[in-house]
Amino acid sequence: MSALVSAGALPLVSGANAHATQTPAASGDEAEAAEETLELFVAPDAAVTTDDATELKFSVLLRNSGELSAPEGSVELAIGERLTGTSATPRAEDLAVDPAADPTGDPTDASAPPARTVIATASVDAVSSGKSQHVTVTVPIKDAGLTSSAHGVYPIYATYRASDADAASSLTAFSPLVWGGPAEASATVDLTSIVPLTLSTKILSLPTRAQLGQEAGRLTALMDYAVQTQSIVAIDPRFVVAVRGYGLEAPQAARDLLARLESATIPTFLLQFGDADPAAQAALGASELLQPAGFEFVTRFGAWEQPDPAAPGEGDAAEAADPAHPASAKSTASSQPADPADPPEPTEPPDAAEPAEPTEPTEPTDPANGEVPPPSDEQLTEWQHGVAAAWPAPGQVGPRTLSLLRAAELDTTVLRSDNVSLSGGPRASLGDASAIITDAELDAGVQLALSGASETERALGGAQAAARLALTAGSDTKGLVLGVDRGGSTDAEHPEQVLSELTTQRWIKPIALGAQQEGTAQLAAALPDEDRLELLDAATENEATVLEARATLVNPEYLDGYQRLRLLTLFATRNAAPDADFSATAKQFAKRDRELHDGVRLVGTKRAQLVGGSTKIPIQLRNSLPFDAVVTLEVAPTSAALRVPERTFPEIVLPEDSSERVLVPTTSRVSSGDSALLLSITSIDGEYTASSGKLEITISSAVETVAIAVLASAAALLIGFGIWRSVRRRRTHSPRE
Numbered sequence: 221m222s223a224l225v226s227a228g229a230l231p232l233v234s235g236a237n238a239h240a241t242q243t244p245a246a247s248g249d250e251a252e253a254a255e256e257t258l259e260l261f262v263a264p265d266a267a268v269t270t271d272d273a274t275e276l277k278f279s280v281l282l283r284n285s286g287e288l289s290a291p292e293g294s295v296e297l298a299i300g301e302r303l304t305g306t307s308a309t310p311r312a313e314d315l316a317v318d319p320a321a322d323p324t325g326d327p328t329d330a331s332a333p334p335a336r337t338v339i340a341t342a343s344v345d346a347v348s349s350g351k352s353q354h355v356t357v358t359v360p361i362k363d364a365g366l367t368s369s370a371h372g373v374y375p376i377y378a379t380y381r382a383s384d385a386d387a388a389s390s391l392t393a394f395s396p397l398v399w400g401g402p403a404e405a406s407a408t409v410d411l412t413s414i415v416p417l418t419l420s421t422k423i424l425s426l427p428t429r430a431q432l433g434q435e436a437g438r439l440t441a442l443m444d445y446a447v448q449t450q451s452i453v454a455i456d457p458r459f460v461v462a463v464r465g466y467g468l469e470a471p472q473a474a475r476d477l478l479a480r481l482e483s484a485t486i487p488t489f490l491l492q493f494g495d496a497d498p499a500a501q502a503a504l505g506a507s508e509l510l511q512p513a514g515f516e517f518v519t520r521f522g523a524w525e526q527p528d529p530a531a532p533g534e535g536d537a538a539e540a541a542d543p544a545h546p547a548s549a550k551s552t553a554s555s556q557p558a559d560p561a562d563p564p565e566p567t568e569p570p571d572a573a574e575p576a577e578p579t580e581p582t583e584p585t586d587p588a589n590g591e592v593p594p595p596s597d598e599q600l601t602e603w604q605h606g607v608a609a610a611w612p613a614p615g616q617v618g619p620r621t622l623s624l625l626r627a628a629e630l631d632t633t634v635l636r637s638d639n640v641s642l643s644g645g646p647r648a649s650l651g652d653a654s655a656i657i658t659d660a661e662l663d664a665g666v667q668l669a670l671s672g673a674s675e676t677e678r679a680l681g682g683a684q685a686a687a688r689l690a691l692t693a694g695s696d697t698k699g700l701v702l703g704v705d706r707g708g709s710t711d712a713e714h715p716e717q718v719l720s721e722l723t724t725q726r727w728i729k730p731i732a733l734g735a736q737q738e739g740t741a742q743l744a745a746a747l748p749d750e751d752r753l754e755l756l757d758a759a760t761e762n763e764a765t766v767l768e769a770r771a772t773l774v775n776p777e778y779l780d781g782y783q784r785l786r787l788l789t790l791f792a793t794r795n796a797a798p799d800a801d802f803s804a805t806a807k808q809f810a811k812r813d814r815e816l817h818d819g820v821r822l823v824g825t826k827r828a829q830l831v832g833g834s835t836k837i838p839i840q841l842r843n844s845l846p847f848d849a850v851v852t853l854e855v856a857p858t859s860a861a862l863r864v865p866e867r868t869f870p871e872i873v874l875p876e877d878s879s880e881r882v883l884v885p886t887t888s889r890v891s892s893g894d895s896a897l898l899l900s901i902t903s904i905d906g907e908y909t910a911s912s913g914k915l916e917i918t919i920s921s922a923v924e925t926v927a928i929a930v931l932a933s934a935a936a937l938l939i940g941f942g943i944w945r946s947v948r949r950r951r952t953h954s955p956r957e
Contacts (some may be wrong), residue, residue, distance in 0.1 A: 257286025258347075260393040262297070262378035263680035265356075267669075267722060268398045268690075271368050276359045276397070280378050281676040282344055283352035290347040293382040297357055298336035299364055300375035302403065306695045307661060308373055308396040308687035315377075315392045336377060339364050344380070354676065371400035372694075373687045395680050396687035402694040402727050409693040409700060410731045411723060412646070413451040414611070414634060414658065415442055416706040417481075418495050419458055421794065424812075425785040426518050427462045429469060435459070436473035441716040442709065443480060449723065449730040452487040452656075454611055454634075454706075456495055458785070461600045465515050467524040482604070487733060489609040489632075494789030495706055497796055499612040500748045502620035504757055509628050510788055512597070514781035517847065519594035526592055607632055609656070613796035614663065614703065615639045618745040626653065634703060636660045640744055645737025646701040655741050656733065658703030662688045669718050670708030678718075685722045693727045699736045707794030748796060755806040759790055759813070766813050771908035772820045772901075774848040774873075782846070783816065819845035820874065821911035822899055829918045830862075836883040839899060839915070843874035850874070851910060854900045855884050861895040861919060863887040871904055888919045895919060 265277040278297060284290045300314075340357045347353055366374070374397045382388040401407075417439045423431055439459065446453050463470045463478045481488060492498065493512055501510060609632040610625045617639050625633055631653045638660040642648060646657040665688060668681025692700055702723070709715045723730065766783050770776035790809050795802045823842045830837070843849045853869040864886055874880050884897070900912040 257284060257288070258290050258380070258388065258391055259283045259285065260295075260378060260380050260391040261395075261674075261676045261680055262376060262393045263395045263676050263683055264376070264397050265679060267679075267682035267686040268401065268725060271400050274361055276361060276364055276366075278340075278357045278359070278376065278378075278395075279676040279679055280342065280355045280357060280393075281352060281674060282347055282354075282380060284347040284349060287349050289349060291382040291384055291388050292344060292346045293380060293388070294341055294343045295355065296338055296379045296381070297340040297342075297359070298338045298377045298379070299397070300336050300377065302370065302372040302374055303396070303687075303691060306688070306691045306697055308375075308684060308691060309661060310375065310394040314375070315394060337365060366399050368400065370403075371405070372403040373398055373690050395683050397683065398686045398690050401725065402690045404694050407693040408698075408727050408729050409689055410698055410729050410736060411449075411689070411700055411702060412731055412733045412736055413446070413449055413702045413704060413719070413723065414454055414656070415446040415451045415704050415719075416454045416456075416491070416495070416611075416709055417442060417459060418454075418456045418491070418706045418710055420710050421707070423458070424789050425782055426458050426465070426515070429466055429471060429521070432459075432462055432466070432474040433471035436471060436477055438710075438715070440473065440477050440480075441714070443477060445716040445719055447484075447486060450486060450732040451730075452489070452607070452733055453481070453484065454489055454491050454609075455481060455603075457490045457493050457601060457603075460490070460603070461493075461512075461515055462518060464595055464600050465518040465522055467522040467594075469521060469523050487607050488603075489607040490603050491611060492788065492791075493785060494791065495611075495793050496788045496791035497613040497616075497748070497793045498610055498624055499616045499618070499621045500753060500756055500791055500796065502618070502624040503748050503753055504760070506624060507627075509624065510784075510791065512601070512781060512788070513784035514777050515597060515600055516594075516775065517778035517782050519600075520775075520778075522594055524592040524594065609634065611703075611793070613748065613793040614658070615660070616746050616748045616796060617743065618747055619743065622650070622653070622743065632656065634658060635741070635743075636663060636703065638744070639746055640741040642739055642741050644739025645699050646739060647733060647736040648739040648741035650741045650743065656701055657739070657741055659688070659700045662700055663703050663705065666702060666719070666722060667705035667708045669722065670705055670715055671711040682718070682722055686725070689723075689725070689728055699731075701733070701736065706792075707797060707800075710794075749802075752796065752802050755802065756791060759787060759806065759809055762810070762813055763787055766817050768908060769817050769819055769845065769910065771903040771905075772849045772851050772910050773845070774850050778847045779816070779845070786812070815844060818911070819843060820849050820851055820901055822901060822913045823879070825899060825913040825915045827916040827918065829920060830886060830888050831920050834885070834887040837886050837897070837915070837917075839882045839884055841872065841874060841880045841882060841901060843876065843878055843880075846876050848873065848875050850904055852902050852904055852906065853882055854898075854902060856898045857886075858896040858898060858914075861888060861890045861893050862897070862917060863889055864897070886917075890919055893919045 259282070261279075261281040261283075263279050265279060266273075269276060280295050280297070282290070282295065339359050342355050342357055344353050344355070376395045376397050378393045378395075380391045382390070419427060419435055420431070423435075427435060443453065445451070459474075460478060460481075463474045492509060496510055498509060608630050610628075610630040611634040612621055612625075614636040615638050617633070617635055622633065632655065633650065633653065634656045635650075636658050640648075640650075640655070640657060642657050646659075648655045648657055662685055665681050665683075665685030669678050669685055670681070672678035672681050689700070692698075704715075704719065712718055763783060767779060770779045773779055786809070790806070794800065795805055820841070820843050823840045825839075828837055839853065839855070841851070841853065850871055850873050853872055855864055855867050855869070857864050864884065866885060869882050869884075872880060872882065886897070895917045897915045897917060898912070899915060901910045902908060903910070
């Protein structure tokens with residue numbers, strides 16, 4: 221259960237999740253184990269506490285992820301002196317102090333921990349392995365010592381102590397508390413946000429039409445927020461290509477959003493497909509960025525209208541988005557697709573009875589018959605008037621990454637502040653190129669607010685972000701850039717609401733990037749995680765192996781495009797986060813690789829029995845690929861005991877995700893014994909073997925002879941019995957007659 225506690229009360233509590241910072245442990249093996257497995261969180265219920273509040277509410281969470289139970293004890297809340305400077309991140313000595321030993325600190329020692337005032341104490345029961353406990357602590361404003369003339373950011377400390385000090389170490393967690401806003405009422409901070417329109421982690425290639433419909437609502441809400449706050453929009457090209465690739469078959473909400481993006485006056489730029497990480501590609505020695513290998517596997521489901529010859533040309537498109545960054549994204553085609561929000565009259569209406577996902581690809585269109593061919597890859601991917609920018613994984617960019625991006629003519633790089641040395645504003649020059657510098661502390665707070673595992677963690681993230689903005693407003697640093705976490709924006713149910721709550725306070729002034737102060741940045745080189753790079757390298761090397769299966773497909777190019785999009789998505793920046801379980805992600809990717817490579821295969825080839833001189837043996841073929849296959853089945857006996865008149869079964873069509881049975885005529889040359897059939901599935905040209913196997917055959921031809929003899933004997937007996945009964949009946953009736 222969860223408990224509501226007034227200051228000084230001692231509740232018994234249970235339930236919820238959290239994260240912690242630890243103080244020095246008590247001695248002993250059990251205390252050391254507790255350090256490694258116990259986590260503690262504390263957070264105010266509201267990111268900003270306003271003047272009209274009469275009480276403070278704090279959420280405290282203790283989580284035990286170890287194998288041993290955590291002992292019962294208490295959690296003590298304390299408030300520190302108002303923070304100064306621009307950072308709400310606590311020092312190590314702030315978390316190491318034990319208020320029970322020294323609650324006042326040493327005012328004569330500048331390096332000593334600051335004074336704390338205990339404002340509440342709550343008791344906790346023992347926490348079983350894998351469980352957690354949650355308590356809500358309510359403290360009157362007057363007991364916290366807060367007044368309307370002392371606005372600002374205050375540190376809150378929660379300290380857990382076991383009743384038996386030898387059983388577990390004490391833990392201290394920290395959270396900032398924003399009371400009323402910045403200390404100076406007129407203080408403001410300029411804020412520019414980079415809002416990502418990325419797709420759900422469940423979408424591992426291009427989205428289906430159903431998935432587009434599900435994503436459109438969230439992405440539209442984020443676009444609304446971006447427009448209201450003059451943000452920069454970073455777009456996953458998979459959304460653009462999918463909407464254009466399905467054409468009239470795309471959900472209307474997705475088409476409307478694409479139309480808004482194409483005509484937007486706020487800055488936009490395209491990420492790599494799947495939000496792939498350029499830093500990881502550079503670290504693996506890539507000489508150019510990974511590119512898609514085609515989109516035919518999606519456009520086969522599309523339908524398009526004839527372009528209007530009178531439609532405005534490219535020169536009439538919206539003006540460039542950001543004067544501070546005049547470089548436009550390089551167009552990959554000479555003409556822009558028709559606006560999906562306002563298409564011309566169709567020459568051939570789409571079939572309303574077509575199923576949601578056709579089981580067979582659409583036949584190639586014929587313009588001579590009035591059918592419209594699908595857009596080219598260049599038309600699907602072009603992005604007019606966008607900023608030529610890239611956004612690598614935060615904090616992992618080195619010189620190789622910048623060189624790779626310059627080779628791709630991407631002159632602006634989004635970097636996090638812990639990856640550079642910055643002088644001046646966040647709109648910075650970086651050598652002969654430019655950079656947008658996001659604030660690492662603000663980014664981390666918003667990320668936790670969006671994707672924290674529990675309500676307490678999300679509240680903590682909101683408090684951290686609000687504190688960073690409030691402290692910056694009262695400093696000489698007047699401008700910040702927020703890089704909204706690309707994984708968190710897909711995890712949160714309503715990310716736009718979280719962002720709006722955190723970035724629309726009275727002291728925050730949303731501005732366009734061009735209005736931010738200029739600065740100069742020097743790269744503080746960093747590298748991606750080595751383990752992640754090894755797994756990505758293995759997946760890249762295995763791509764050629766997976767594509768061997770293309771030889772069995774009716775349309776081999778479908779697998780080319782599908783597999784490359786999967787690989788690009790594996791490179792996603794969200795997988796570079798420190799808390800990402802990328803090894804599990806890579807394991808699932810490798811499993812799917814094997815499924816694709818072995819997609820066309822023999823099934824049920826253990827043993828069969830041949831009863832009689834001849835029969836047709838069923839051979840089961842399975843196609844688990846998402847595309848149609850056409851193959852040849854080769855059959856050969858292993859001995860002269862079997863005769864197979866027809867050994868080649870050519871051009872067997874296997875629709876996507878289906879099975880097919882082939883009957884192989886077989887004759888036995890012996891009355892009994894064992895033999896086998898060697899089976900192989902090959903491409904129609906015979907150059908690639910998709911699957912092979914051996915079907916053991918038990919021959920029992922004598923069984924047929926015995927069965928016939930038995931049946932004949934039984935028939936003779938039945939006939940004889942019938943004759944006997946007829947004769948007997950006649951003899952019985954004769955005297956009466």
